[in-house]
Amino acid sequence: MYVYLYDNYLRSKKFDSTVKAIETRLTDFEIAGKIIRLQNFTNTEAIIEEEIKKGATVIVIVGNDETFGRVLSRGAACRVLFGFLPVGPKNTIAEVLGIPEGEDACDVLSQRRKINLDIGWISNRNRYFISQLYIPASDITVEYDEKFKVFGKHKKMELVVCNLQPFVWNRKGKEDFIVHPQDGKLEAFLRPMSGKGMFSDKYEDPSLFPFEEMVITGSKPFQVEADGTITKETKIVIKLAKNRIEMIVGKDRRF
Amino acid sequence: MFQKPNYSESESQINAQHTKQHDDVETVVGPSVHVEGDFSSEGNILVKGIVSGNVKTSKLFTSEKGSKVLASVKAGNAVVSGVVKGNVKVDDRLELTSTAQVLGDIECGVLVIEAGALIRGKVTMKGLEIDDPKSDKKSGLIRGIVKDDDKKDK
Numbered sequence: 001m002y003v004y005l006y007d008n009y010l011r012s013k014k015f016d017s018t019v020k021a022i023e024t025r026l027t028d029f030e031i032a033g034k035i036i037r038l039q040n041f042t043n044t045e046a047i048i049e050e051e052i053k054k055g056a057t058v059i060v061i062v063g064n065d066e067t068f069g070r071v072l073s074r075g076a077a078c079r080v081l082f083g084f085l086p087v088g089p090k091n092t093i094a095e096v097l098g099i100p101e102g103e104d105a106c107d108v109l110s111q112r113r114k115i116n117l118d119i120g121w122i123s124n125r126n127r128y129f130i131s132q133l134y135i136p137a138s139d140i141t142v143e144y145d146e147k148f149k150v151f152g153k154h155k156k157m158e159l160v161v162c163n164l165q166p167f168v169w170n171r172k173g174k175e176d177f178i179v180h181p182q183d184g185k186l187e188a189f190l191r192p193m194s195g196k197g198m199f200s201d202k203y204e205d206p207s208l209f210p211f212e213e214m215v216i217t218g219s220k221p222f223q224v225e226a227d228g229t230i231t232k233e234t235k236i237v238i239k240l241a242k243n244r245i246e247m248i249v250g251k252d253r254r255f
Numbered sequence: 256m257f258q259k260p261n262y263s264e265s266e267s268q269i270n271a272q273h274t275k276q277h278d279d280v281e282t283v284v285g286p287s288v289h290v291e292g293d294f295s296s297e298g299n300i301l302v303k304g305i306v307s308g309n310v311k312t313s314k315l316f317t318s319e320k321g322s323k324v325l326a327s328v329k330a331g332n333a334v335v336s337g338v339v340k341g342n343v344k345v346d347d348r349l350e351l352t353s354t355a356q357v358l359g360d361i362e363c364g365v366l367v368i369e370a371g372a373l374i375r376g377k378v379t380m381k382g383l384e385i386d387d388p389k390s391d392k393k394s395g396l397i398r399g400i401v402k403d404d405d406k407k408d409k
Contacts, residue, residue: 147292147293147294147295148290148291148292148293148294148308149290149291149292150288150289150290150291151288151289151291152287152288152289153287153288153289190285190288191285192285192287192288194287204285204286204287204288205285205286205303206283206285207283207284207285207288207304208281208282208283209282209283210281210282210296210298
């Protein structure tokens with residue numbers, strides 16, 4: 001049985017035609033199912049658990065990157081097959097997964113090409129992130145795999161942990177440096193802040209470390225943005241959750 | 256913030272860059288970064304900053320001018336342009352550029368030293384057929400004398 005989790009923004013009139021087209025296509029494929037509309041404070045893990053008990057076999061997220069991140073940040077704890085139907089703008093994760101936007105995504109869903117995905121896990125908060133975790137320039141110390149610590153000469157460092165999406169490092173006057181996430185590892189990019197410029201802060205060249213476990217500590221609370229969700233933390237432990245979620249992907253996926 | 260991913264490139268370009276990137280570098284220690292502790296990687300390592308601890312990789316280790324490694328280095332291949340205060344053990348080829356400074360023993364298969372590189376330590380290379388006569392009387396030149404005695408006996 002298929003259960004569809006619709007983001008709240010899909011109530012907007014401008015998405016009416018797309019949503020109707022998707023629903024018609026799903027009916028044609030005989031994979032239409034129960035529709036649940038997510039509110040801002042909906043506990044997705046509880047909803048998914050409830051639906052699994054009622055017999056759901058596939059949970060399909062309908063929305064954009066933010067919806068995807070919000071559902072799976074908690075929902076990844078549930079053992080069920082996930083699907084994704086991207087609708088509207090801000091859909092970069094769908095491209096990585098090889099899922100086209102709008103009603104064409106129903107074709108991918110019906111083909112049920114399943115794959116196990118490695119995802120990031122913030123273990124001390126029991127939250128998952130699928131795409132990226134970002135910490136703006138903060139006074140932080142990073143310890144990798146309980147083996148070595150990394151400090152910046154200048155106190156503040158910016159950090160990006162990259163999972164599914166390729167990371168583009170734009171170097172002034174040189175060609176872009178694209179780093180593609182490897183299987184079995186998360187990639188962490190550290191960029192120490194060297195000073196403040198007229199219009200933006202100045203940064204040193206980034207450091208790059210593949211890792212399986214990373215502890216980030218700060219003397220003051222620092223901002224953490226994981227798949228669009230922002231929190232303040234003083235310590236986070238990031239681990240790689242291998243093969244954590246089973247997902248339906250397209251044949252044009254980028255990994 | 257770092258630039259967001261750009262998907263305008265074609266799949267083939269991305270794949271080509273992917274292959275190129277993985278052939279090039281997998282771990283980078285940036286110029287103003289200090290790493291403390293033993294540091295190992297399964298891929299290539301590029302050091303531009305300071306590493307206070309042993310460095311180990313089965314692939315290529317590269318240290319740039321201005322970098323410092325304050326412990327031993329073990330690698331498959333290595334190109335050193337910075338300072339290494341510790342022993343360097345390389346399975347295959349070690350290249351010391353003109354700005355390299357090594358304070359420690361070197362062990363490698365092939366050694367390339369550019370003019371200007373500084374070394375203080377013992378250099379040991381694999382594949383040497385002539386052994387030190389003081390330390391080994393069983394082989395090398397000694398073996399030749401034994402052969403002469405054999406001829407006399409005959």
